[in-house]
Every structure is written in structure tokens, then in C-alpha cells.
Amino acid sequence: MSQLNALLIGQSHLTFAPIPLLLRAGFSIDAISLPIQHRSSRLLHSHRTVSTPTELLDTIPPALHGKPYDLICPCDDETLQLIAHSHLPEPIRQQVLPVTSPDHTSHLYSKSGLSLALANGGVLTPDFRVVRSRGDFAAASSDLGFPFLAKLDSSWGGRGIFRFLSAKDIARHLPKLTFPLVLQRLIPGPTLDLSGFYQNTQLIHFTSSERIASSGGPHGVSKVRRFTQLSHIDPTVFPELQTLGRAVGAHGFSNVTAILSETDGQRYYVECDLRPTVWADHGRLTGNDAAPALRNWFLHRQPMTWPQPHDDAFPATSIIPYLARFSAWELLTNRYRAWDFTTPEATLIDHLKARPLPWLASLARQAQSLIPAPLWNRLRSFYGRKRRFV
Numbered sequence: 001m002s003q004l005n006a007l008l009i010g011q012s013h014l015t016f017a018p019i020p021l022l023l024r025a026g027f028s029i030d031a032i033s034l035p036i037q038h039r040s041s042r043l044l045h046s047h048r049t050v051s052t053p054t055e056l057l058d059t060i061p062p063a064l065h066g067k068p069y070d071l072i073c074p075c076d077d078e079t080l081q082l083i084a085h086s087h088l089p090e091p092i093r094q095q096v097l098p099v100t101s102p103d104h105t106s107h108l109y110s111k112s113g114l115s116l117a118l119a120n121g122g123v124l125t126p127d128f129r130v131v132r133s134r135g136d137f138a139a140a141s142s143d144l145g146f147p148f149l150a151k152l153d154s155s156w157g158g159r160g161i162f163r164f165l166s167a168k169d170i171a172r173h174l175p176k177l178t179f180p181l182v183l184q185r186l187i188p189g190p191t192l193d194l195s196g197f198y199q200n201t202q203l204i205h206f207t208s209s210e211r212i213a214s215s216g217g218p219h220g221v222s223k224v225r226r227f228t229q230l231s232h233i234d235p236t237v238f239p240e241l242q243t244l245g246r247a248v249g250a251h252g253f254s255n256v257t258a259i260l261s262e263t264d265g266q267r268y269y270v271e272c273d274l275r276p277t278v279w280a281d282h283g284r285l286t287g288n289d290a291a292p293a294l295r296n297w298f299l300h301r302q303p304m305t306w307p308q309p310h311d312d313a314f315p316a317t318s319i320i321p322y323l324a325r326f327s328a329w330e331l332l333t334n335r336y337r338a339w340d341f342t343t344p345e346a347t348l349i350d351h352l353k354a355r356p357l358p359w360l361a362s363l364a365r366q367a368q369s370l371i372p373a374p375l376w377n378r379l380r381s382f383y384g385r386k387r388r389f390v
Contacts, residue, residue, distance in 0.1 A: 003028055004298050007063060009096070010075035011053065011082075014276065016040040018073065018253065021281040024291040025298075027071065032059050039345060053078075057086050060096060070298050072096050073252055075275055081109035081154065097251075098274040100200055104249025108274065111151045111182045114248070118269055121247020123240070126185040126259075126268045133179050140183050141170070147186040152178055161219040184270070189262040193225065194241060195277055197294060198250035202303045203241050205293035206256070207283040208233045213336075215325040223325035224336050225279065227286035227318045231310035238306045240267065248272055253280065278322055287314030323351050328359035329366040 006022050008015050008031040015031060016038045022029055028045045034056070035049045048063070050056045056079075064072075074080050074096060083096055084105045099105060107113035118125040129140040141148065141164065150173065152160030162173040163186065196206025209225040244256065250272075257271035283290045288308070296302040310316075321336040323346070331338055331351055342348050352359055371379070 002026065002299055004070045004295075005067060006030070006071040006073065007032070007067075007069045008073050008075055009033070009056070009060065009083075010079050011056070012036070012076045012078070013038060014076040014278070017075065017278050018276040018280050019043055021284075021290055021294070022071070024281075024284075025294040030063070030067070030069075032056060032063060039350075053082050057082065057088060060088065061092055064092065064095065071252075073276065074098065077109045077154075077273060077275065080273075080275060084108045098253065100249040100251050107248055107272070109154050111155070112153050112180055114272060115182050115184065117248050118244070118272070121243065123244050123247050123269050124266060126187050126270060128182050128184040131179060131181050131183055134174075134177070137174065137177070137183075144183050144185060149184045149186050150177060151182045151184060153180045153182065159216075187259040187261050187263075187268045187270075189260045191222075192258045192260055192267065193222070193279070194237065194256040194258055195279065196241070196254055196256070197290060198245045198252065198254060199297055199303075201242075201245040201250055203238070203245055204297045204304050205283075205288075205290045206230075206241060206254075206304075207279075207286065207288050207290070208237065209279075209286075209320075212319065221325060222279075222322070224319065224321045225282075227282065227288075227320055229287045229310055229314060229316055230308035232316045235307060237267070238304075240269075244269060244272060248274065250274055253277075278324070282320055282322075285314075285320055286318045287311035324354065326351070327362040327366075328352060329362055331359075332363075 004025070004027045006027040006029045008018065008029060011034050013036060015033045015036065019029060019040045023043060030046045031044050032048045032050065041047055048059060050059055072095065074083055080097070083093060086093065090102065094102065097105065107117040112130045115125060115128045115130070127144065129144050131137050131140045147163070147165045150162045150164060155161070162176065164170065164173065191211040193209045193211065194206055197204045207227060208230060209227040211222045212226050213222070213224040214220045215223045241256070252274055253276040255271065255273040255275060255277045256269065258267040258269045260267055281290065293304060319336060321338050321341055323331065323338055323341060326335065326338060331348060339348060
């Protein structure tokens with residue numbers, strides 16, 4: 001088996017998200033990150049930890065000179081922004097960033113830049129207005145009309161997204177907004193994930209799933225998805241994603257979200273972060289494994305072909321949970337068959353031990369909902385009036 005080399009760069013736990021996939025694709029993996037503990041770090045060939053974002057930037061040039069890499073992957077939005085606006089020489093930035101040219105950096109960690117890139121590139125995206133200041137908000141919102149979303153320009157994981165369903169929401173949300181931001185038409189319909197991997201804007205692999213449950217509100221990160229084998233999806237998705245890749249100059253992992261409109265049945269693309277996600281390797285559980293696709297590209301330059309064959313070893317659709325985003329109650333009650341998705345490396349006990357305080361608090365809240373109020377108040381009184389039980 002030919003050896004491929006990958007370098008992961010990041011400031012969060014997303015640095016470790018693509019490790020299982022890349023290992024199965026035949027990569028030896030090095031990483032540069034802030035000092036983050038993760039069970040997957042032992043699978044790295046080398047791991048250089050740095051203390052600050054500035055030190056992270058300074059570590060990149062010698063790492064590139066010391067070893068040839070087939071894949072270089074900034075793994076989170078903050079690192080993409082850091083590198084894109086850094087003092088690094090342009091040739092190094094271009095080598096590291098997941099875009100094909102400097103002309104495609106304006107959408108990195110910028111929702112306004114992404115909306116403009118999608119619209120200019122011929123990708124169907126909701127009607128939007130870029131608002132540069134508070135004084136422009138009234139005119140832009142009136143022009144767009146209700147309902148709409150206000151999205152802070154640099155935010156992720158559902159943070160910084162506000163719903164405006166009527167005029168009363170303006171008084172409620174406007175004081176929370178910072179500028180610039182994007183006002184975007186609210187499209188009713190299910191949220192689809194079409195994330196994958198590009199090289200030189202060519203689509204190498206993607207998976208198709210629908211968000212079933214989220215953590216942190218309706219715009220938060222997904223914790224349960226219904227995956228559909230690519231042999232069963234609308235075939236027009238493939239050319240749409242090819243167009244999207246060209247519009248943003250995609251050259252690496254992609255985190256792509258679309259809304260399937262209940263009004264006209266079309267897909268409106270609302271997100272395309274060029275980084276891996278925690279779901280990057282879940283295609284192996286659904287009949288659309290990314291590892292062979294990545295290996296075929298890097299060794300034989302074989303892009304993705306369409307249509308994709310059906311894998312008889314898997315059902316047409318599969319509901320998959322991401323256990324690290326489950327509450328303790330959901331884990332213990334086997335919600336969405338959670339226990340079926342534990343592994344020898346990450347057992348149920350490992351998941352419960354990973355975040356003990358939040359999960360203990362969630363159990364206490366669940367207990368409160370099950371215990372009659374008089375009994376709960378007696379328990380609180382017994383525990384002590386000056387201490388919070390939850």
C-alpha cells in the first residue's frame with residue numbers, strides 16, 4: 001500500500017475529526033494544534049502542540065519544508081480565518097488554504113462572503129442582503145421582508161443566528177446584533193447535509209443526510225441524521241455540488257448545508273464551510289464510504305463518477321446518532337439506538353466520563369421533570385436552602 005501524508009492544523013477538537021477516515025484511506029497523519037486532549041491523538045504519526053495562534057502560524061512554514069504532504073487541512077473556522085488573514089507569505093497561504101486561488105478567500109469564515117460567492121457562482125441560495133451597519137438594517141429588512149434570518153458574519157454551530165418572523169422580533173433581537181451581517185430569506189423545509197471532499201473544485205466524494213435532531217436549538221449542530229445512499233437521491237444534486245465547488249474554489253473537505261424548500265421543492269444552499277465535520281467518516285456506516293474515494297483520487301486521480309451504485313450491505317436510509325452531542329439521559333435510555341454506535345475505543349462509560357458535569361446536570365434536570373413538585377421541593381429543602389440542586 002502506497003503511503004500518503006496528511007497535515008492537520010487546528011485550534012479545536014475538529015482537528016481530530018478526519019483522523020479515522022484518513023487512516024483508512026492510507027494516510028500517515030501529522031498535526032499542529034493547541035494543547036487539546038483527544039483519544040484519537042494516539043493515532044497520529046506526530047503531534048506538535050503550540051501555546052498560541054501566533055505560534056501555530058509560525059510552526060506551519062518549517063513543517064511544510066520538512067516533509068511533502070499530499071493533503072494539508074485547516075480543520076476549523078477559526079484556523080481558516082487565522083491563516084487567511086495572516087502574515088504568512090502568499091505561496092504558503094495558498095498551499096495551506098482549502099481554496100484554488102486567493103480570489104476565493106472572501107467566503108472563509110464569512111457568511112456575507114459566502115452568500116455573494118454562491119450567488120455570483122450560479123448556486124441557488126436564499127435571497128439575502130448584506131448589512132454593513134445598524135443604520136442600514138431597517139431599509140434592508142424592509143426590502144427583504146419577513147420572515148428572514150439575521151446571521152452574524154463570523155459565527156458557527158448555530159450561534160449568531162436570529163429569526164425575524166415579524167416586526168416585534170426587531171426590538172427583541174436588534175440590540176444583540178453586530179455588524180456586518182447577512183439578512184437571509186427564511187426557507188421553510190428540512191435541513192439537508194451534502195458535505196464531502198473536493199480537489200481543484202472537482203467533487204471527489206459526498207454524503208447525503210437530513211437533520212433529525214439538533215443540539216443547541218433549531219440552528220444548532222446536528223446530533224441525529226438520516227443518511228440516504230447516493231443511489232437513492234435526486235440526481236440533480238451532483239451537478240449542483242459541482243457548480244458549488246467551482247463557485248467557492250473548493251479544494252479540501254466541505255461542510256455543505258441546503259434547505260429543501262417546502263414551497264417549490266428546490267434546494268437552497270445556505271452553508272459551505274471548507275473544513276471537515278465530525279460526520280466526515282459516517283459514510284462508512286451508510287454505504288457511501290469516503291476512504292476508497294479519497295485513496296483513488298490521491299493515488300490514481302479518479303474523481304467521483306455518477307450515478308453511484310447501490311451497496312446491498314446497507315439499507316437505502318440509515319438513522320445515525322453522534323453520541324458526543326447526546327445528553328446523559330439520551331445515552332442511558334438508548335435514544336436513537338445510541339448503544340449500537342459505541343465502539344471499543346468509545347464505550348458508553350467513556351462518553352459519560354467525557355463531560356461529567358454537564359451530563360450530571362442534565363440528569364438532574366430530567367429527574368426534576370419526572371418527580372412530583374412537592375417531593376422535589378422536599379428534596380431541595382433536605383439538600384440545603386443555600387445550595388442549588390441543579
